[in-house]
Amino acid sequence: MIHYPNGLKTKKNQKINLDGKSSQANRGMRLEENINLSNEYYLRNNIAVIYKKPTPIKVLHIVNTLSGSTKIDDAHFLTPSTTDYNGIYRGKYIDFEAKETKSKTLFPLASIHNHQLEHLKKVAQHGAIAFIIISFTSLSETYLIDQKIVNDYVDSGLKSLPLKDIKDKGHLIKEEYIIPLNYLKIVDANYFPCEK
């Protein structure tokens, strides 16, 4: 799996996106931006400390420029070992992956790497809050769904997760003005039910 930088143009002038996950132009960008803005709000207001991990890149060669800076002139993208986001919220380790789909009816499970699902299962076994955020871009609807539900579908050999099941077993995240994607509200209601 190769990861492309956002909005970059190659020498052949093809439009390439940089969401760290997909080669389809622009996929993943709106969602990622909304999550990052929400995380910045959480951090600024001392609600949670959650960051997006950098995209892993193997550096093969660097040069020192005349201006004294260092330029990487040979490198390639690596497959990430884990998920995109992790951090701490209300004393708990939190870990999730975020994905977009253009489909109006289902989420294709091939969009998530198996080792990412394994990672989510593993951290949940250690006590983490672990889930996937799925955005249906054509519908402008974004859902939070626990890793266990997604892993159960994959373990059953299913190739996709129908939207109706996501509506049933997941949780719609409402877009808000100040916090574009206030997913911690869903976390509060579903992972800390006794404390509310």
Add this chain to the structure above:
Amino acid sequence: MIHYPNGLKTKKNQKINLDGKSSQANRGMRLEENINLSNEYYLRNNIAVIYKKPTPIKVLHIVNTLSGSTKIDDAHFLTPSTTDYNGIYRGKYIDFEAKETKSKTLFPLASIHNHQLEHLKKVAQHGAIAFIIISFTSLSETYLIDQKIVNDYVDSGLKSLPLKDIKDKGHLIKEEYIIPLNYLKIVDANYFPCEK
């Protein structure tokens, strides 16, 4: 702050290391390798899920090669927003930075970015286990010290942390055969004292 790749040679043929933190040759490599090997052991044996974060890199240009792969031909290193390592252990979020020094008497506090110390303080406020691993390479001694102690020294305006204070307030991590740097043994004794 510029980050150099490990063991790479620039076009001017200078030896450059790639520990993501320092431009001094070979610094940080032995320690990083020992921590990574220990983390692999913890992961394989289902003890903890702790990963090193990728070094953040800003990709400016990519090319599609004739073989169909993607090559990054223009990029530069970014200053990391957080620390190098995080994950989950015994249900707790764990976060730390690892540093080496050649000094035999002190640890220079300028080796750690202020925003990394701030990050450690912040996650600790949210309930994390947060510390720094300091390796004295000339002495072959590695210590784990809580973030609060290091932050207190920095807040007092001190420029270095004397080794004798690290011995006093931190904890020596013994090198072991199977787990090169079994720092979770120190975490067990000091962050879960009532449960042992």
